[in-house]
Amino acid sequence: MADDAATISSTDVITGAAQGRLRTIIERIERLEQDKAAIAEDLKEVYAEAKGEGFDVKILRKVVTLRKKDKVKLSEEQALIELYLEAIGGL
């Protein structure tokens, strides 16, 4: 088995070229994760700022989540919850 398009196995040697590729890949991944972390930081800031203006962060998150969710699924889920609650005699 050569390494033209196949999985690198123990019988293969990681060539200098592959080493370079690996290094590049790891770097790209870590760069992207840095970016992701930066955005997470920005999000924290936005929420903190909102809180400072008197908004309820927890509720804010819920609103965002609700807007993200499919409305159909949402009502189905709600219906199921009510069904279960009724079955056991309310909460």
Place this chain on the structure above:
Amino acid sequence: MADDAATISSTDVITGAAQGRLRTIIERIERLEQDKAAIAEDLKEVYAEAKGEGFDVKILRKVVTLRKKDKVKLSEEQALIELYLEAIGGL
């Protein structure tokens, strides 16, 4: 309780100004989450590409994780931990 600097509660009314702020906040959050999702997509691509070149994705993730963990450092707490560990006869 007035709403001068306090948390906005359900008994309060959200004024027109606050509405604008809320909308802006939600928009910023959703924009940031879009960006985050885009980065996640890029990450997927990188991993897929790496896989196409024969690298083991699972291992790749582990390596990245390990490199992240490796940035952990312990201060004087470490000394205390060791002291306590000695006290009970090591691990």
Place this chain on the structure above:
Amino acid sequence: MADDAATISSTDVITGAAQGRLRTIIERIERLEQDKAAIAEDLKEVYAEAKGEGFDVKILRKVVTLRKKDKVKLSEEQALIELYLEAIGGL
């Protein structure tokens, strides 16, 4: 500072008596955590069994959560969510 009633610091020596106490404390903690883990296991079983009977596990969890929450807080929370949603023009 002596160790009569104060916090033990790294400059102090842990006496033989304290060693015994520490050992006992650790043992009690680890015993309790074992118990906790056992209960968590039982919970998993119950949910698995419920799932096997056709119940929706996710909904089950939500129902349990709802029952745990204070009803007053619950409706207040709901009201706030609706307030926010209205303010930004629905979802």
Place this chain on the structure above:
Amino acid sequence: MADDAATISSTDVITGAAQGRLRTIIERIERLEQDKAAIAEDLKEVYAEAKGEGFDVKILRKVVTLRKKDKVKLSEEQALIELYLEAIGGL
């Protein structure tokens, strides 16, 4: 879709028998969660007592955590080794 072996959905009706089962399940879950909460309470007591004797609670927690980690550490490391070995096609 009937409810013979499928997930109960909102379009179905929960029969009397299922109602009983549901109630039983919820009760078992809530009982288990009570037990879990009780243990958590015991843990708090132990830590409080230890603190009263001059031990550093934060460190105690760290020690317990470390001991927990160390118990699985060997097998985890072994797993990692095996993972890597697999990645290169076994030894």
Place this chain on the structure above:
DNA sequence: GCTTGGGGCGTTCGAC
């Protein structure tokens, strides 16, 4: 479908 990793949430602890 199960499992593992990541994200969110509530709680707790320390600082002010």
Place this chain on the structure above:
DNA sequence: GTCGAACGCCCCAAGC
């Protein structure tokens, strides 16, 4: 007593 930060717990989504 309030606030913010850190921790552990729990849920969810993606991968195998």
